Amino acid sequence: MKYNIRVYQAKKSNLSKVDFNNIPFGQTYSDHMFVADYKDGQWQNLQIRPLSHLSFHPGLMALHYGQSFFEGMKASKTNAGVPMLMRPEMHAQRMNHSAERLCMPAIPEALFVQALEKLVALDKNWIPQTPGAALYLRPFMFATDETLGVRPSNTYKFIILTGPVGPYYAKPVKLWVEQKYVRAVAGGTGEAKAAGNYAGSLYPMKLAAERGYDQIIWTDAFEHKYLHEAGTMNLFFVMDGKVITPSTDGEILKGITRDCFLKILKAKGIPHEVRPIHIDELVQSYKNGKLEAAFGAGTAAVVSPVCEITYGDFKMTVPEMKPNSIPALLKAEIEGLRNGTIPDTYGWMHPIETAAVVTAPKKKKVLVLEPA
Ligand SMILES: Cc1ncc(COP(=O)(O)O)c(C=O)c1O
Known part of the structure; x- marks a missing residue:
C-alpha cells in the first residue's frame, strides 16, 4: 500500500x-x-x-x-x-x-x-x-x-x-558487572525499547561512572550471575576461539546489529553460540587465558571494544581488538555493506530513490501543524 x-x-x-x-x-x-x-x-x-x-x-x-x-x-x-x-x-x-x-x-x-x-x-x-x-x-x-x-x-x-x-x-570501554540493580526481568519490558527502561538505568549508571566505569553489564534479576547487555549495546565474548552472546530470553533487547553479527558469523563459518553466559564461565575463561575479546554491538558504534570488566573486586583486563580479529571483521563487514564495497548477499541494504520529493502546494500560506 x-x-x-x-x-x-x-x-x-x-x-x-x-x-x-x-x-x-x-x-x-x-x-x-x-x-x-x-x-x-x-x-x-x-x-x-x-x-x-x-x-x-x-x-x-x-x-x-x-x-x-x-x-x-x-x-x-x-x-x-x-x-x-x-x-x-x-x-x-x-x-x-x-x-x-x-x-x-x-x-x-x-x-x-x-x-x-x-x-x-x-x-x-x-x-x-x-x-x-x-x-x-x-x-x-x-x-x-x-x-x-x-x-x-x-x-x-x-x-x-x-x-x-x-x-x-569507539574508545575501549570499562564495564562494571552490576550485582544490585536490574534493567530487566523476564515478563517485564526489557525486550522493548521503552523510554522507561533507559530512565531506570540512569541511577545505577551514575554510580558506576563514579567508580570509573563507562557502562554496566546488566545481569539477571534473581542471582545477578547471568550476563545480559551493556548500556545501549548487546554483548559478545570470544572465548577459546568461539564467539558467544547471551540468549535474549525476553530480558535483553534484540539488537539488530547483534542479529547481523550472528548471520555474518554463520555465513563465514565462524564458530558461535547463543546461550546464557554465567559470570563464573567468564572468570574461568579469563583465568585460563582463554578470553580473547569482548565487545558491544549496537547501531551507534557497530563494535565497541571492551578493555576491562570488573566483577566485585575482580578486575579482568581484556585483550585489545587486533586488526584481523573477529570483532574487527564484523565491523568491517557492516561498514563495507553500508558503503557498498561489500556485495549485499544478505539482502539487508535498502537503497532510497532520491528523485525530487513532491511537496505540498505552495499557496497554503499558514501551515496547520496540529490536528484541529
Ligand atoms: C538496551 C539496548 N541494547 C542493545 C542495543 C543495540 O541494538 P541495535 O543493534 O539494534 O542498535 C540498543 C540500541 O538500540 C539498546 O538500547
Whole structure:
C-alpha cells in the first residue's frame, strides 16, 4: 500500500551551519521531521514538515504513565552516493513489538518504511560523506491523551527525527558487572525499547561512572550471575576461539546489529553460540587465558571494544581488538555493506530513490501543524 505523505518543505535549510568535521551525537537535527497522529483508531495526518517544537498540555499521558518508546537506526551513503537504509523492516518489526508490549498502536510496516524513505530522500544532503559517519534516524511514539488515570491512551504521535552523526571511534570501554540493580526481568519490558527502561538505568549508571566505569553489564534479576547487555549495546565474548552472546530470553533487547553479527558469523563459518553466559564461565575463561575479546554491538558504534570488566573486586583486563580479529571483521563487514564495497548477499541494504520529493502546494500560506 502506498501512503499519502504530505511534504511541507522548510523555507531555509540549516545545513550550511553544520560543521561536518565535528558533529556530537544527538545534538544536530536535519531540516525536516515526519509526524503522524493516531486518532479514532487509525494513523492520519501523515506529514513531513520543517523541524519545529511541539506544544502540549501538561496532562499529556506520556509524561505521567510513560507510554513512550523509540527506535534507533542509520541512513548512510555508498561510495557512489546512493542513500541506504539497513534492514528497515526489522526496525519496523521491533518498533511494533515495543508498541504491543506498551499497549500502543502498531505502525504499518509499509508506512514506517515509506516515511523513512521520503524523509531521508528530502534530507539526503544531510547524510555525511565521511567514512563511518551517517544520518542517525530516531523514530519514536508517545501517548497524547490529556487525561489523568492509568489506562492506555487513545491518541498517539509517531515522529521521526534525523540528524548527522560523526564517525564513531569507539574508545575501549570499562564495564562494571552490576550485582544490585536490574534493567530487566523476564515478563517485564526489557525486550522493548521503552523510554522507561533507559530512565531506570540512569541511577545505577551514575554510580558506576563514579567508580570509573563507562557502562554496566546488566545481569539477571534473581542471582545477578547471568550476563545480559551493556548500556545501549548487546554483548559478545570470544572465548577459546568461539564467539558467544547471551540468549535474549525476553530480558535483553534484540539488537539488530547483534542479529547481523550472528548471520555474518554463520555465513563465514565462524564458530558461535547463543546461550546464557554465567559470570563464573567468564572468570574461568579469563583465568585460563582463554578470553580473547569482548565487545558491544549496537547501531551507534557497530563494535565497541571492551578493555576491562570488573566483577566485585575482580578486575579482568581484556585483550585489545587486533586488526584481523573477529570483532574487527564484523565491523568491517557492516561498514563495507553500508558503503557498498561489500556485495549485499544478505539482502539487508535498502537503497532510497532520491528523485525530487513532491511537496505540498505552495499557496497554503499558514501551515496547520496540529490536528484541529
Ligand atoms: C538496551 C539496548 N541494547 C542493545 C542495543 C543495540 O541494538 P541495535 O543493534 O539494534 O542498535 C540498543 C540500541 O538500540 C539498546 O538500547
